[in-house]
Amino acid sequence: MNQLFEFLLRQRNLLLFVLLQGISLWSVFTYNNYQHTLYFNTTNAWAASILSTRQEVASYHQLREINGELALENQKLHQQIFQLQAQVQQKADLPVFFSTAALDRYKPIACKVIDQSTRNSQNYLTIEKGYKDGIKPGMAVISSTGIVGKVISCTPDLALIVSVLHTSNTVSAKIKSSGELGYLKWPGYQTEVAELMDVSKYKKVVKGDTIVTSDYNAVYPPNIPIGIVAKVGLQDDGTFHDIKVMLLTHFSTLRYVYVIENKFSGQQEKLEQAKPKID
Amino acid sequence: MSANFQYKWLIAVVVSIVVQLLFLRDLALFYYGFCFIYLWAIVKAPIDTPPVYLILGGFALGWLLDIFYNTHGMHAFATVLVAWLRPAIFKFLTPANGYDERSSISLDEMKWMWFFPYLGMMLFTHHLVLFLLEASNANLFGLSLLKAFLSTLLGLIVFTLLELFNKGK
Numbered sequence: 429m430n431q432l433f434e435f436l437l438r439q440r441n442l443l444l445f446v447l448l449q450g451i452s453l454w455s456v457f458t459y460n461n462y463q464h465t466l467y468f469n470t471t472n473a474w475a476a477s478i479l480s481t482r483q484e485v486a487s488y489h490q491l492r493e494i495n496g497e498l499a500l501e502n503q504k505l506h507q508q509i510f511q512l513q514a515q516v517q518q519k520a521d522l523p524v525f526f527s528t529a530a531l532d533r534y535k536p537i538a539c540k541v542i543d544q545s546t547r548n549s550q551n552y553l554t555i556e557k558g559y560k561d562g563i564k565p566g567m568a569v570i571s572s573t574g575i576v577g578k579v580i581s582c583t584p585d586l587a588l589i590v591s592v593l594h595t596s597n598t599v600s601a602k603i604k605s606s607g608e609l610g611y612l613k614w615p616g617y618q619t620e621v622a623e624l625m626d627v628s629k630y631k632k633v634v635k636g637d638t639i640v641t642s643d644y645n646a647v648y649p650p651n652i653p654i655g656i657v658a659k660v661g662l663q664d665d666g667t668f669h670d671i672k673v674m675l676l677t678h679f680s681t682l683r684y685v686y687v688i689e690n691k692f693s694g695q696q697e698k699l700e701q702a703k704p705k706i707d
Numbered sequence: 708m709s710a711n712f713q714y715k716w717l718i719a720v721v722v723s724i725v726v727q728l729l730f731l732r733d734l735a736l737f738y739y740g741f742c743f744i745y746l747w748a749i750v751k752a753p754i755d756t757p758p759v760y761l762i763l764g765g766f767a768l769g770w771l772l773d774i775f776y777n778t779h780g781m782h783a784f785a786t787v788l789v790a791w792l793r794p795a796i797f798k799f800l801t802p803a804n805g806y807d808e809r810s811s812i813s814l815d816e817m818k819w820m821w822f823f824p825y826l827g828m829m830l831f832t833h834h835l836v837l838f839l840l841e842a843s844n845a846n847l848f849g850l851s852l853l854k855a856f857l858s859t860l861l862g863l864i865v866f867t868l869l870e871l872f873n874k875g876k
Contacts, residue, residue, distance in 0.1 A: 440759065441758045441759060441762065441791070444759060444762050444763070445762055445787060445791040448762060448763075448765075448766045448783070448787045449784060449787055449788070451766075451780070451783070452766070452769070452780040452781070452783040452784035452787060453780065453784060454780070455773075455779045455780025455783070456779055456780040456781055456784065456840060456843075458779075472774055475774050475775055478728070478729075479775070482729050545732075545733070545776065545777065546733070547733070547735040547738065547741070548776075548778075548841055549838075549841055549842040549843075549844070549847055549850070549851075550841060550842075550843065552777040554777075588777070595842075595843075595844050595847070616842060616844065616846075616847045616850060617738070617739075617847075617850055618738070619738075680733075
């Protein structure tokens, strides 16, 4: 027994080292499990207050740019109002497809970004709204120019968003002009460029095509702009196009985002879970 | 003299953490060069610091960084690793006549031939482990290696500048 204690005492540095490494690694590999690590990220209250102050100072120096962005966005919103009014008119003419619920299926919630990273291989954002404002994990997040990511965890006042700039956060996408489906994946470097995968080489893709979210997307509303095709090549295996997409969202200067509340998501989930087996 | 030095070291540690969290967080040189100045605490800790304190301190420091970087234990892992390796690196680099009890880790006292290999090994180990964990993807190995290499270079330059700046005082 004595020898054991002596041994432990002699090896205490090694044991402490192994223990702490174990804790760190456990934390690394359970990061998806947000209950475990809920308070060990930037949604932690005091970390958030420090970062929020920092962001306030920084955004003061960017007021001019932000004003510009807001003006542009207003312009876009007005344009959309006109488009939607026209659409509503049209739908009224075709009563077969008209669904009153579908008209306000998506509701945007404007949020301030208090912290973000863009230079890592796995990037996250923290926003200043949480459960209290109706934000839930799984909701889509877009900016005035394009998609941003999705909410992965919430506290009452804050939420953590996994950015599109994350190697395992893929987005179902399509080419706007042809409707060709694929998925968007960020390769882990270059903040402005992502790749569109799974588009067969026999389909026509042209530099300059717009990429938008697809209709089969579980997270994002359809037709949210993602990026512009910047380069088209052939992948090594020779079956798919190698498409580089310039992202439309400027992640490094992101200050305001919109979390999209999907009013159907609960119902859709319930329906799909309760799906009877057909055999 | 010794007490005075530790007092200065402690202030430097706090300043380095604040600078890291508030200013260097979003900074990246040519996209790939990151500066982790918070390692100052481990790199410059007094030579006779007991390894237990070093390891525990490294863990606390890494965990704090993790909270602000959303990295869930990656900084803690890398920092504990270098804190644990530090005594081994010391043994490896022992000068011919051993360490003077009163000497501190500085460019001034240790000279280039000791200081640079020491700093290089510490920074490269930390950065490589950190970037590999962070990428968590075997395809990004080359990128992580490049990031680690460039960040170590940047770290060497920054730490040397800080050393030279200190020397002038």
